[in-house]
Amino acid sequence: MPTDLRRPERTFAIRQLCHEFKVTPRALRFYEDKGLLTPARDGMNRVYNHRDRVRLQLILRGKRVGFSLNEIREILDLYDHNDGGAAQMARSLKKFRERVVALKAQRDDIDGAIEALEAGCVRLEGQLADLRPDLLPQAADYDATMRRRLDAAE
């Protein structure tokens, strides 16, 4: 009666998680050092379970939206402890709301930056259209430029 690899009982070696999430082993050990991950051990080797995998997902998501590792750890801890006490839940709720406020502000900042940059793009496009219209497509199609560059790679 072997363990189904797709069930939550499944475990992962460090390499597997690294490959799946495009991170280095060093990063995972670093997260462990900082208390964000606590994989089990098989002898010396780390063994990550389903919960660890989920936490890693959350860590990377948190990083993408600008949280520091410390902040991410706080949030993860809140998630963990929240069966314990109602007071903890209230504090979690407060923290969550604060995050939401901060994130919305951050999003507005980014929207502003996008606007500014797109205005700059329009200006540059106008000038380029006058000066050297032939250069416009080069700047325009980023993907095509990348593909050309990759094709040319020796």
Added chain:
Amino acid sequence: MPTDLRRPERTFAIRQLCHEFKVTPRALRFYEDKGLLTPARDGMNRVYNHRDRVRLQLILRGKRVGFSLNEIREILDLYDHNDGGAAQMARSLKKFRERVVALKAQRDDIDGAIEALEAGCVRLEGQLADLRPDLLPQAADYDATMRRRLDAAE
């Protein structure tokens, strides 16, 4: 025939620029070190002209939209050689577009995080309403909590 202070010939001391743009002298010297600014000298003291002021504006604007100082230096250099080459403008345009793409991705991440956190809030609110409805207002009114905290500050 004295120089009109409002004309582009006007120069600035380090303090003036610092005050105007809310940066420290250390920052301006740092930007100079990194080749982003090249103020003249009066004896030992830095003298910033109109061009330096404009560049500083661009530096800070670039920082706000998420460029690193290195990237900003590149862009500024492009601007300088700008009369010469339209090709440089095309590259700037490409950089701008890349940044817009990155910013939009970041914004989408943030939107996802907001959704997740708000879902968490709803969940917590539901559980709290069952368990300890009295704790809800405490967590709910973030501003009021802040005000109370500020009032209590000794």
Added chain:
DNA sequence: TCTCGCGTTTACGTCAACGTCAAACCCAAC
């Protein structure tokens, strides 16, 4: 048996963007 290849720990290095002294200088005021 010997060598791969992956794993481990410990410890030091790096990079960005400044902050934080320290020591020295200049100029004006009291």
Added chain:
DNA sequence: GTTGGGTTTGACGTTGACGTAAACGCGAGA
């Protein structure tokens, strides 16, 4: 004349998120 304020250079400190190198363990395979 010395006190004070602003400036300079130089060097080291800081923070976050890892990278890198050294030195070793361990099981699999030629």
